[in-house]
Amino acid sequence: MPYLDYAASAPLRAGALAAMLPLLERPAANPSSQHGQGRAARAAVETAREQVAALVGAAPAEVVFTSGGTEADNLAVKGAVLARPARDRHLVCSAIEHHAVLDAAAWAEADAGARVDLAPVDGLGRVDLSRLAALLQPGRTALVAVMAANNEVGTGQPVAAVADLAHGAGALLLCDAVQAAGLPGVDMAGDGIDLLALAAHKLGGPTGVGALVVRSGTSLRPLLHGGGQERGLRSGTLPAAAIAGFGAAAEAALAERRTGAAPALTALRSGLLAGLRAVAPDLEVNGHPGPGAGAPDPGLPGLLSVRFPGRRAEDLLLLLDRHGVACSAGSACASGAVTPSHVLVAMGRGPAEARETVRLSLGHASTQADVDAALAAVAQALQVLAPQASSGPQTAPVSQGVPR
Amino acid sequence: MTQVLVAMSGGVDSSVAAALAVEAGWDVTGVHLKLADTPAHLQVQGKGCCTLADADDARRVASTLGIPFYVWDMTEEFQRAVVDDFAAEYAGGRTPNPCARCNERVKVVGLLARARALGFDALATGHYARVEGGRLYRGADAAKDQSYVLYMLGPAELERLRLPLGRLTKPEVRATAARLGLRTAAKPESYDVCFVPDGDTAGWLERRFGPRPGQVVDAAGRVLGHHRGAYRYTVGQRRGLGVAAPTPRYVLRVEPAAGRVVVGERAELATGTVELEQTTATDGRGLRPGRAKVRLRAHGAEVGCRVVPLAPGPERPGSPGTGGVRVRLDLDEPVDAVAPGQAGVLYDGDLVLGGGTVASTGSL
Numbered sequence: 001m002p003y004l005d006y007a008a009s010a011p012l013r014a015g016a017l018a019a020m021l022p023l024l025e026r027p028a029a030n031p032s033s034q035h036g037q038g039r040a041a042r043a044a045v046e047t048a049r050e051q052v053a054a055l056v057g058a059a060p061a062e063v064v065f066t067s068g069g070t071e072a073d074n075l076a077v078k079g080a081v082l083a084r085p086a087r088d089r090h091l092v093c094s095a096i097e098h099h100a101v102l103d104a105a106a107w108a109e110a111d112a113g114a115r116v117d118l119a120p121v122d123g124l125g126r127v128d129l130s131r132l133a134a135l136l137q138p139g140r141t142a143l144v145a146v147m148a149a150n151n152e153v154g155t156g157q158p159v160a161a162v163a164d165l166a167h168g169a170g171a172l173l174l175c176d177a178v179q180a181a182g183l184p185g186v187d188m189a190g191d192g193i194d195l196l197a198l199a200a201h202k203l204g205g206p207t208g209v210g211a212l213v214v215r216s217g218t219s220l221r222p223l224l225h226g227g228g229q230e231r232g233l234r235s236g237t238l239p240a241a242a243i244a245g246f247g248a249a250a251e252a253a254l255a256e257r258r259t260g261a262a263p264a265l266t267a268l269r270s271g272l273l274a275g276l277r278a279v280a281p282d283l284e285v286n287g288h289p290g291p292g293a294g295a296p297d298p299g300l301p302g303l304l305s306v307r308f309p310g311r312r313a314e315d316l317l318l319l320l321d322r323h324g325v326a327c328s329a330g331s332a333c334a335s336g337a338v339t340p341s342h343v344l345v346a347m348g349r350g351p352a353e354a355r356e357t358v359r360l361s362l363g364h365a366s367t368q369a370d371v372d373a374a375l376a377a378v379a380q381a382l383q384v385l386a387p388q389a390s391s392g393p394q395t396a397p398v399s400q401g402v403p404r
Numbered sequence: 405m406t407q408v409l410v411a412m413s414g415g416v417d418s419s420v421a422a423a424l425a426v427e428a429g430w431d432v433t434g435v436h437l438k439l440a441d442t443p444a445h446l447q448v449q450g451k452g453c454c455t456l457a458d459a460d461d462a463r464r465v466a467s468t469l470g471i472p473f474y475v476w477d478m479t480e481e482f483q484r485a486v487v488d489d490f491a492a493e494y495a496g497g498r499t500p501n502p503c504a505r506c507n508e509r510v511k512v513v514g515l516l517a518r519a520r521a522l523g524f525d526a527l528a529t530g531h532y533a534r535v536e537g538g539r540l541y542r543g544a545d546a547a548k549d550q551s552y553v554l555y556m557l558g559p560a561e562l563e564r565l566r567l568p569l570g571r572l573t574k575p576e577v578r579a580t581a582a583r584l585g586l587r588t589a590a591k592p593e594s595y596d597v598c599f600v601p602d603g604d605t606a607g608w609l610e611r612r613f614g615p616r617p618g619q620v621v622d623a624a625g626r627v628l629g630h631h632r633g634a635y636r637y638t639v640g641q642r643r644g645l646g647v648a649a650p651t652p653r654y655v656l657r658v659e660p661a662a663g664r665v666v667v668g669e670r671a672e673l674a675t676g677t678v679e680l681e682q683t684t685a686t687d688g689r690g691l692r693p694g695r696a697k698v699r700l701r702a703h704g705a706e707v708g709c710r711v712v713p714l715a716p717g718p719e720r721p722g723s724p725g726t727g728g729v730r731v732r733l734d735l736d737e738p739v740d741a742v743a744p745g746q747a748g749v750l751y752d753g754d755l756v757l758g759g760g761t762v763a764s765t766g767s768l
Contacts, residue, residue, distance in 0.1 A: 315521070315522055321472060321474075322472070339477060384521075
C-alpha cells in the first residue's frame with residue numbers, strides 16, 4: 001500500500017517498536033519509582049533523552065517530554081507569555097505557524113492579556129525578515145515563533161536570522177521543528193533556538209509523545225501541575241515505553257541524516273514531481289521547491305504540495321484512497337472535512353486554489369515502487385476527473401426533470 | 405459490482421440505508437456532508453444534521469459496516485443554495501421549504517452529479533420513498549413518507565438513486581439498526597430546520613435582517629397593529645400578531661415591499677386554486693392536464709384537483725432554462741392557508757407525478 005502521508009504521521013520504525021516492547025511487557029514501570037523496575041524504566045527514559053537531544057544539538061537536560069508537538073507548542077507559547085509581566089506579553093508569529101502555535105497565541109491574546117502580531121510570508125511561504133523585524137517591540141516582545149519548515153508546503157525558514165532578530169529585541173525564539181527535526185534537521189545551539197517543539201510520530205516513533213527542548217536558563221511557566229516531573233515543567237507520569245520509542249526513532253533519524261538520506265529523498269521527490277507533471281502539465285507547485293530555488297534548500301526533502309487546477313482535492317483523495325494510495329489535502333478540521341489551508345492563503349492563494357491542493361509526503365521507508373504506484377493512481381484519478389474539469393465550474397449535469 | 409455512494413447524515417435512517425446497501429452486496433462508500441460551520445453555542449445535541457457529533461456518529465457507523473468514509477465540505481453550496489435562499493424567500497413574503505431545496509441542490513441532485521463524476525454508479529440515501537421502474541413512489545411508512553421533498557427528481561436522477569428504506573417503517577428501521585449494533589439506533593428524530601437548531605426561525609431571520617417594522621392591516625387596509633418585520637409571518641399564522649379582535653385573526657398574506665401583514669378571519673384562508681411555477685415532472689415530460697391529488701405542505705393532507713397547464717413561467721434570475729410551465733390546480737375542496745413558496749406535489753395514488761413551487765393562490 002503506497003503511503004505518501006509522512007507529514008501526517010510516519011510509519012513506526014522497527015527499532016522504535018523494539019525499544020518499546022520490553023517496557024510494555026514489564027509488569028509495572030513508573031520511571032519515578034524507587035525500585036529496580038522503576039530504575040530500569042527511568043534508564044530507558046534517560047537514554048531516550050540523550051537520543052532526542054543529540055538529534056537537535058541540545059543538552060539532554062534541556063529536553064522536556066510532552067504528549068506531543070501540540071503540547072510542546074502550547075507549553076512554549078503559554079509558558080513564555082505567563083512568565084512575563086502583563087505589559088510585556090507581546091508575541092510575533094509567522095502567519096504559517098501550525099495551529100498549535102497560532103491558537104495558543106490567540107488564547108494568550110484573549111485570556112492572558114497578550115498582543116499578537118503575525119509576520120507575513122512571501123509567495124513561497126518564506127517569512128519576510130524585514131517585516132518581522134518591524135513588528136518586534138524591544139523589551140516588550142516575549143516570544144517570536146517561526147517554524148523550521150512548514151508542514152503543509154515544506155518551505156524552510158531562515159531560523160538563525162530570525163533568532164538574531166528575536167534576541168536583539170530581548171525575545172525568545174520558539175522553533176516548531178516537528179517536521180524538520182529528522183530531515184533536513186535543526187541545530188538548537190547553532191541556530192540560536194530557545195524553545196524547540198518535537199513530535200515522535202513524525203520521526204517514526206509512536207504517537208502520544210513529543211518534547212519541548214528548553215534552552216537552559218529560559219524562564220517558562222508550566223501548564224500541567226502535579227508530581228513535578230520534568231524539572232517541574234511538565235508534571236505527569238512519564239510514558240517510558242513511548243519515550244523509548246521516541247528515542248530510538250530520533251537515533252535512527254540522526255543516523256539517516258548523516259548517511260545522506262536527504263539527497264536521496266529529494267531525488268525520489270523529484271521523480272514524483274516529474275511523473276506528476278507528465279500526467280498533469282497544468283500542475284502547480286506550492287512553496288518549496290519553487291521556481292528559482294537555487295540556493296541550498298532548508299525545506300523538507302520529502303514533501304511536495306501540488307495544485308491540480310480544476311480538480312477538487314477531496315475528489316482526488318477519494319479516488320487515490322480507492323487505489324490504496326494515502327496522501328492529504330489541506331488541513332482537516334474537527335469534523336474531518338477538508339478546509340482551505342491558512343498557509344496557502346497566507347502565501348497569496350485563493351480559497352478555491354487552496355481547495356485544489358494535495359500534499360504528498362515521503363519519508364524513511366519510501367521506495368521508488370511507492371512513487372510509481374502513486375503516479376499510476378494519480379493518472380487514473382485524473383482521467384476520471386477530467387470530464388468534470390472540462391465541463392466548467394460547478395455545472396451539475398441534471399436532467400430535464402430538474403430545471404432550477 | 406455496483407459502486408454506490410451513500411449520504412450519511414449521522415442519523416438512524418441514513419445509517420440503516422448504508423447498512424442495507426452493504427447487505428445488498430454493493431460496493432459502498434459513505435460520505436458525510438459538512439453543511440455549516442455551526443458555532444459551538446448553537447450546537448444542540450441530537451438536533452440538526454451538521455453537528456460534529458453527527459459526523460462522528462456517521463464515521464462510527466461506517467467503520468462498524470467496514471466501508472470507506474469521507475467528509476465533504478459543502479458549506480458554500482449549502483449556504484448559497486439553501487440558507488441564503490431560505491432567507492430571501494422569507495424576505496420576499498413566501499414560506500420556503502429548505503429541505504426540498506437542499507435535496508434538489510445539495511443532498512440528492514448535487515451529490516449525485518458529484519458521485520457520477522467520481523465514477524460511482526449510484527447514490528443511496530435514507531429517504532422514506534421508493535424508486536421503482538425509474539419512477540418515484542411514496543414510502544411504505546405513511547407517517548414518514550418523504551416523497552414530498554423529492555418531487556423535483558427527473559428520470560436521469562431516479563435511474564441512479566437507491567432508496568433502501570422505501571419499503572420499511574420507522575420501527576423496522578430502528579430494529580434493523582439495533583440488530584446490526586449501529587450506535588445511531590436510538591438516536592432522536594430531528595425535526596427542525598438544521599441551520600436553525602433552536603427552532604426560532606423568526607429570531608434567526610431578525611438577526612439576519614434586523615428589525616423592519618410595519619403595519620398589520622385587515623383586507624380593507626385598516627391598520628390593526630404593528631409588527632417588527634414582515635418576514636416573521638407566514639400565511640395561516642395566528643400567533644404573534646399583536647392584534648386584539650373578538651375572533652381569532654390569521655395571516656392572509658404578507659406584502660414585504662409595503663411592509664404589510666394582511667390578516668383576516670379563518671374562513672378567508674380557504675384556498676380553491678393554486679398556481680405552481682418552476683414545475684417539474686418525474687417522467688421528465690412535463691405535467692399534463694388531468695386529475696391528480698396534491699399535497700401542499702410536508703405533512704399535510706392531500707386533496708383531489710384538476711391540473712391545468714398554463715404558459716411557461718419566468719426563469720429564476722441568472723438561471724436560464726429554469727422556467728418550467730406554470731400550472732393551475734383547481735382544488736376539489738378548499739384547503740386552508742396555502743403559503744406561496746411551499747412545494748405543491750402531485751400524486752397519482754402512490755406515484756409522484758411531479759410538482760412545483762406555489763406562486764399564488766385564489767379562493768374558489
